[in-house]
Amino acid sequence: xxxxxxxxxxxxxxxxxxxxxxxxxxxxxxxxxxxxxxxxxxxxxxxxxxxxxxxxxxxxxxxxxxxxxxxxxxxxxxxxxxxxxxxxxxxxxxxxxxxxxxx
Amino acid sequence: xxxxxxxxxxxxxxxxxxxxxxxxxxxxxxxxxxxxxxxxxxxxxxxxxxxxxxxxxxxxxxxxxxxxxxxxxxxxxxxxxxxxxxxxxxxxxxxxxxxxxxxxxxxxxxxxxxxxxxxxxxxxxxxxxxxxxxxxxxxxxxxxxxxxxxxxxxxxxxxxxxxxxxxxxxxxxxxxxxxxxxxxxxxxxxxxxxxxxxxxxxxxxxxxxxxxxxxxxxxxxxxxxxxxxxxxxxxxxxxxxxxxxxxxxxxxxxxxxxxxxxxxxxxxxxxxxxxxxxxxxxxxxxxxxxxxxxxxxxxxxxxxxxxxxxxxxxxxxxxxxxxxxxxxxxxxxxxxxxxxxxxxxxxxxxxxxxxxxxxxxxxxxxxxxxxxxxxxxxxxxxxxxxxxxxxxxxxxxxxxxxxxxxxxxxxxxxxxxxxxxxxxxxxxxxxxxxxxxxxxxxxxxxxxxxxxxxxxxxxxxxxxxxxxxxxxxxxxxxxxxxxxxxxxxxxxxxxxxxxxxxxxxxxxxxxxxxxxxxxxxxxxxxxxxxxxxxxxxxxxx
Ligand SMILES: [Cu+2]
Numbered sequence: 001x002x003x004x005x006x007x008x009x010x011x012x013x014x015x016x017x018x019x020x021x022x023x024x025x026x027x028x029x030x031x032x033x034x035x036x037x038x039x040x041x042x043x044x045x046x047x048x049x050x051x052x053x054x055x056x057x058x059x060x061x062x063x064x065x066x067x068x069x070x071x072x073x074x075x076x077x078x079x080x081x082x083x084x085x086x087x088x089x090x091x092x093x094x095x096x097x098x099x100x101x102x103x
Numbered sequence: 104x105x106x107x108x109x110x111x112x113x114x115x116x117x118x119x120x121x122x123x124x125x126x127x128x129x130x131x132x133x134x135x136x137x138x139x140x141x142x143x144x145x146x147x148x149x150x151x152x153x154x155x156x157x158x159x160x161x162x163x164x165x166x167x168x169x170x171x172x173x174x175x176x177x178x179x180x181x182x183x184x185x186x187x188x189x190x191x192x193x194x195x196x197x198x199x200x201x202x203x204x205x206x207x208x209x210x211x212x213x214x215x216x217x218x219x220x221x222x223x224x225x226x227x228x229x230x231x232x233x234x235x236x237x238x239x240x241x242x243x244x245x246x247x248x249x250x251x252x253x254x255x256x257x258x259x260x261x262x263x264x265x266x267x268x269x270x271x272x273x274x275x276x277x278x279x280x281x282x283x284x285x286x287x288x289x290x291x292x293x294x295x296x297x298x299x300x301x302x303x304x305x306x307x308x309x310x311x312x313x314x315x316x317x318x319x320x321x322x323x324x325x326x327x328x329x330x331x332x333x334x335x336x337x338x339x340x341x342x343x344x345x346x347x348x349x350x351x352x353x354x355x356x357x358x359x360x361x362x363x364x365x366x367x368x369x370x371x372x373x374x375x376x377x378x379x380x381x382x383x384x385x386x387x388x389x390x391x392x393x394x395x396x397x398x399x400x401x402x403x404x405x406x407x408x409x410x411x412x413x414x415x416x417x418x419x420x421x422x423x424x425x426x427x428x429x430x431x432x433x434x435x436x437x438x439x440x441x442x443x444x445x446x447x448x449x450x451x452x453x454x455x456x457x458x459x460x461x462x463x464x465x466x467x468x469x470x471x472x473x474x475x476x477x478x479x480x481x482x483x484x485x486x487x488x489x490x491x492x493x494x495x496x497x498x499x500x501x502x503x504x505x506x507x508x509x510x511x512x513x514x515x516x517x518x519x520x521x522x523x524x525x526x527x528x529x530x531x532x533x534x535x536x537x538x539x540x541x542x543x544x545x546x547x548x549x550x551x552x553x554x555x556x557x558x559x560x561x562x563x564x565x566x567x568x569x570x571x572x573x574x575x576x577x578x579x580x581x582x583x584x585x586x587x588x589x590x591x592x593x594x595x596x597x598x599x600x601x602x603x604x605x606x607x608x609x610x611x612x613x614x615x616x617x618x619x620x621x622x623x624x625x626x627x628x629x630x631x632x633x634x635x636x637x638x639x640x641x642x643x644x
Contacts, residue, residue: 069287080315083402088351091406091418098416 008065018059025052116519116616131216132619134517137202139223144198147189147230150237152579154182159541159572167559175558176243177259183246188268189230191502192360195367196313197226197278199509200306202517204282206610206617207300209291209626214284222277229271236260236267245556247357250338250349254330262331265324272317272324275363279313282306291609293628300608300632301377301390305370308394312359312366312401320356323349347412354405362401364498365465366394368505369436372458375512376440378606379455380447381640383633386439393432400429410481419478426476433469437462448640452604453527457508460535464500468493471546486556489549492542500538507534507585514589515603519616520596526588533581540574605640607633 029048037044058064063074117134127135157178161169170178201219205212213219236242242259244252253261286299286307327349329335336342338349377384384390406414406422440462449455471493475481484490515521544567549555553564560568602611613622 077315080402084319084352084355087403087406087418088348088355090421091347091351091409091415092345094415094417095413 008062010059010062010065014059018055021055022052114614115618116614117619118519118616120619129220131212131220133201133205133213133216133219134617134619136219136223137198138517140193140197140201140226143223143227143230144190144194147185148194151182151185151190152582154178154185155575156579158182159575161558162560162568163565163572165560165562165565165568170558172558173243176245176556177241179556180242180245180259180264181237184233184242184264184268186498187246187360188271189226189233191364191498192271192275193226193278194364194502194506195371195509196275196282196306196309196363197222199371199506199513200282200309200367201278203513203610204285204303204306205289206516206613206621207303207608208286208289208294209609209622209628210285210289211620211622211625213281214289215281218277219281222274222281225277226271226274229267229269229274232263232267232270236264247353248324248327248349249353250327250330250346253327254338262328265327269321269324269328272321275313276317279310279317282310283314286310291626291628294609297388297391298628298632299391301373301384301387301394302367302370302608304391305366305373305394308398309363309366311395311398312363316356316359316363316402319352320360323352323356326352347409347414350409350412350414351405354408355402358405358408359398359401361494361497362397364502365505366397368461368502368509369394371505371509371512372440372461373436374606374608375454375458375508376443377633378512378604379450379452379458380443381450381605381635381638382443382447383631383635384439385442385445386435387632389435390439393435396432397429400425400432404429407476407481410478411485416478423476423478427473430469430473430476433465437466437469450640451528452511453522453524453531454508454512456528456531457504457511457534460531461501461504461508464496464504464535464538468496468498468500471496484549486554487549488545488553488555491555492545492549495542495545500542504534507531510585510589512604513610514592515599516610516615516617518593518596519599519614520592521599521603522588522592522596526584530581530584530588533577533584535581537574537577537579537581541571541578542574544568544570544574603641605638607635607638 025048029045032044032048057074063070066074117132121130127139130136130139157170158175161167161175161178167175201213204210236259239260242257242261242264244257244259244261244264248261248265253265286303290299326335326337330337330339330342330344334342336344338344338346340346373384373390404422404426406418407426409422410419440458471489475484475490475493511522511527548564548567548571551564553560599615601614603615604611609626609628610617612626
């Protein structure tokens with residue numbers, strides 16, 4: 001097999017940095033929850049959460065240093081989540097288009 | 104004992120390499136783990152079958168005279184939960200897939216033998232939870248756990264049942280993970296992707312569904328437990344939830360779950376067809392890629408279960424069209440198997456009879472699925488016996504016929520013994536006749552309007568229901584006879600030899616039963632897959 005199997009050594013500094021970022025962003029999440037951004041409340045909260053999840057996957061779970069196959073598998077997981085979310089929302093967004101007969 | 108006539112020393116194989124209960128319960132040999140699964144899955148099949156017998160017995164009369172309504176609800180729920188989560192999902196992958204995948208690719212074991220054993224223990228833990236539910240009073244929601252019945256109104260052990268299915272799901276994730284890594288990393292030298300047997304392709308596609316779909320049902324069941332236990336609102340409008348959201352999440356897994364049951368069966372059929380037609384399967388690459396296509400497109404059709412819910416009609420139209428599209432790869436397989444038989448040197452052995460039976464029954468199951476994909480017709484037959492008949496044609500006529508074909512085909516490899524062909528053919532015919540007698544009348548009943556999950560019905564439906572129950576008795580007998588001749592073969596069956604059918608795939612090149620390490624020497628593959636040019640074709644009676 002062509003993929004090399006030796007483990008990539010990640011410097012401790014990177015782990016410390018990721019950990020610090022996660023802690024800081026947790027504080028930011030808690031703080032932002034006290035500020036009313038109107039319609040943007042949900043977008044800001046989800047963006048921070050997505051960013052935190054991404055750095056966990058990339059650094060703590062070593063996907064950044066993984067083979068292309070590993071990255072492909074991770075991406076297909078995300079793609080499938082998109083299938084689930086967007087197709088389900090496709091129902092919810094279009095439910096009211098037709099109206100209720102007799103009402 | 105006289106030394107001169109001492110019996111030939113029995114060859115060491117995976118069965119006699121070690122002895123004692125501990126050597127089985129702590130084994131890391133994929134073949135022994137497959138046997139553990141075979142035994143436990145068979146127990147659940149019997150339990151699920153007994154519940155089916157209760158249902159058919161109750162339905163012989165129009166009155167609800169044997170079971171009261173509440174008990175009847177619990178009985179059909181138990182039948183569904185046991186058969187789906189504890190029999191159909193693990194049956195072929197965890198037994199035959201586990202046993203054969205490493206052998207077929209020339210490997211010594213799966214990539215993660217300990218995880219493989221863990222998957223069996225996880226399965227048994229889920230099964231134990233399920234048995235606790237059955238023993239303490241059961242649950243009445245149906246295997247689909249629809250809200251708000253399951254979250255608010257049901258009095259049964261919903262949380263424990265959901266937990267049982269939740270836990271069993273992890274066993275299937277572990278198996279899928281193991282198979283994917285094994286196929287990528289452990290193929291024998293020279294065994295390229297397009298030299299893989301179609302059984303391996305089918306299991307690869309199944310594993311993709313297992314690892315991408317099963318986490319969703321786990322999360323869904325977890326949400327259900329949270330709402331029922333802690334009143335956190337996901338599905339209850341009173342807490343800002345949406346009950347149809349449950350149906351979306353549930354069927355996102357549970358439609359592909361049908362492919363977890365049927366794809367491995369299709370893999371078995373491809374192997375059996377090739378061997379007993381003495382021919383490379385017609386359209387090998389098409390069959391291989393159609394497995395992958397089913398795995399991907401099968402995830403985009405779940406909304407066909409929601410046509411009578413409040414799902415938007417526009418979403419319904421898209422799901423309807425996608426459902427028609429997903430029938431194409433299944434049809435490709437059926438046509439290719441038929442073309443494989445055409446001008447093939449067909450040998451009608453017991454596994455081949457089961458495989459031919461599969462093609463007939465699966466085709467009926469698949470085509471009636473297209474009826475149900477039509478939104479207008481579906482309104483008429485939703486939640487009737489038409490649906491019940493349809494999915495039994497797919498799951499029993501398809502998945503279990505394939506499972507039986509596979510067990511009959513690989514039994515000589517697994518045990519080293521031959522079973523009685525005549526009895527096997529007789530029981531196959533009983534299964535085929537009994538099955539059709541059980542489920543064909545249900546299409547008619549459903550079309551006439553008999554709803555599923557009711558035990559009291561109008562008197563004019565009785566004749567068809569009695570036919571169905573009679574068929575179920577024949578079907579049960581057809582499943583019982585194999586248990587007898589298989590057990591008989593363990594002691595009295597003729598030794599099978601390495602390759603009793605004249606097959607070409609790698610598992611037949613090692614001894615039967617195989618040694619613990621599968622092959623004495625790692626095989627090197629130099630020929631194309633299913634190459635029959637030098638094959639000897641034995642005559643089997
Ligand atoms: Cu479906």
